[in-house]
Amino acid sequence: MRVYLVFLAAVLAAACGSVAGSGANPSPSPSAPPGAVLVTMASDRQTVTAHVGDRIQIALGEQYKWQLDQPDGVVLTRPVQNYLLVRGTQGIWLASATGRSTISATGSANCPSGQPCPLFAILFTATVVVVP
Numbered sequence: 455m456r457v458y459l460v461f462l463a464a465v466l467a468a469a470c471g472s473v474a475g476s477g478a479n480p481s482p483s484p485s486a487p488p489g490a491v492l493v494t495m496a497s498d499r500q501t502v503t504a505h506v507g508d509r510i511q512i513a514l515g516e517q518y519k520w521q522l523d524q525p526d527g528v529v530l531t532r533p534v535q536n537y538l539l540v541r542g543t544q545g546i547w548l549a550s551a552t553g554r555s556t557i558s559a560t561g562s563a564n565c566p567s568g569q570p571c572p573l574f575a576i577l578f579t580a581t582v583v584v585v586p
Contacts, residue, residue, distance in 0.1 A: 491582070493512045505585055506549055506585075509547070512543065512547065514561065516564065517561075528555075550584075556580070560576065562576070
């Protein structure tokens with residue numbers, strides 16, 4: 455029984471360590487293509503400015519499993535996506551009208567299937583101000 459508990463503790467410690475990120479293999483920071491505004495973890499609780507017609511690239515990385523809330527549908531819209539997203543990018547939205555909108559996402563542990571996984575939530579918000 456004791457060997458099982460030690461094994462279980464080691465598995466949980468390894469899972470938690472991989473979630474926290476050892477920094478050994480960081481993913482490169484994506485760069486925004488021309489006509490795009492890049493929203494990253496550094497934009498958390500910040501305001502970014504875009505122009506009508508700009509694409510908003512939401513690239514929160516791969517350290518967590520992200521779930522994006524839908525855009526408001528007026529200021530920020532979700533265009534038809536007929537292309538693959540770059541690794542670490544969760545979505546590309548379109549600045550469709552002038553105004554202010556919020557990008558919200560929830561991150562959770564990114565664990566391999568069938569492995570123990572810690573339960574927590576990372577909340578992300580950024581405000582986008584779209585100007586003409």
